Amino acid sequence: MKTGARSETRIETQTQTRQSRLVDRLGGGLLFDQPLSELCSFGVGGPLQYLYKPGTTRELQDALLIASELAMPTRFVGLGSRVLAGDWGFKGLGIRLGGALAQVAVDPQDPRYLLVGAGCPIETLLPQALEHGIDASCLAGLTGSLGGALLAGDPGYDAELRTLIDSAEVIDREGQVRWVVRARSQTIARLGGFAALTRVRLGPRDPDLDTELAAARAKACQEFRQAFRPEGPFLGPIFKNPEGQLASHLVDRAGLRGARIGQAQFSLVQSNYLVNLGGATARDALELMDLATYRVKRKLGCSLQLEVQLMGAF
């Protein structure tokens, strides 16, 4: 056998061994070659080698431990509005929270509080929080999961969350589960030092909450956000706002509002978002992002940093 063929066989065997160990440990919950285009809101992305949807903190803890033992690249995908997945997919383990980690429950220890899985879509959470006497209207109109919102959220959003979040459950980098209390969880986006956000304790309920007023606040907030959001599949915000500036204004001033490569376009509604006009590729999106970075630097002398996370091979 030639050397090339031999090393190919060895890599194949190693992959099979890794796969069988992963299957053994995670059981039937593992899915193979799922299209990332269906997991990310922009609707692009090749196959995800392994997808796991843990339904409990314990399951997630085990999955992270196994992935670490196997030295397997691991990424979280909430609802994927800030993740650009490559056309050639991602080799490794993708985790999307499921079961109780994507649901809302009353805290059995203290029914004034709600325990919300970090994977819970904000749209699902809002009406349940209101019904429970918790005003979560500051989250209305956000399209992602609660975990994604807290982790991808600009630190400027912390003030709005301060009254809402009591504490958060995280799995730290050593694999230990711990609760971060309110004083710290308000800075959860910047806290770092943990591998996963699993659940968030919201409350306490306000027995005197004017639910009509809170619902009206949520509606206003939703309408406001919707007015600045593109129609159809979108990705963003693409760039972080540089100190004292808005990334969308910089993209505008660089003459790129509405600029298009292939089927990806800087939104006409808000230039810090990309829209998928139908059949865009990750490569189209990446090229547009590179173009904006280059033009903004050249024309305006300002360095743009990516806010979206890149995942996999482009």
Ligand SMILES: Cc1cc2nc3c(=O)[nH]c(=O)nc-3n(C[C@H](O)[C@H](O)[C@H](O)COP(=O)(O)OP(=O)(O)OC[C@H]3O[C@@H](n4cnc5c(N)ncnc54)[C@H](O)[C@@H]3O)c2cc1C
């Ligand atoms: C109060 C508030 C106001 C906001 N206002 C706006 C706004 O006006 N406009 C706007 O565009 N955005 C806003 N955001 C941010 C917006 O909510 C998020 O971009 C969006 O919700 C992301 O959710 P997602 O599920 O799509 O996250 P994803 O894009 O799936 O994930 C985002 C990142 O978090 C990681 N991640 C996700 N879940 C977990 C987890 N459980 N554990 C570890 N890592 C995880 C992912 O790997 C990825 O890196 C706001 C956020 C807050 C909190």
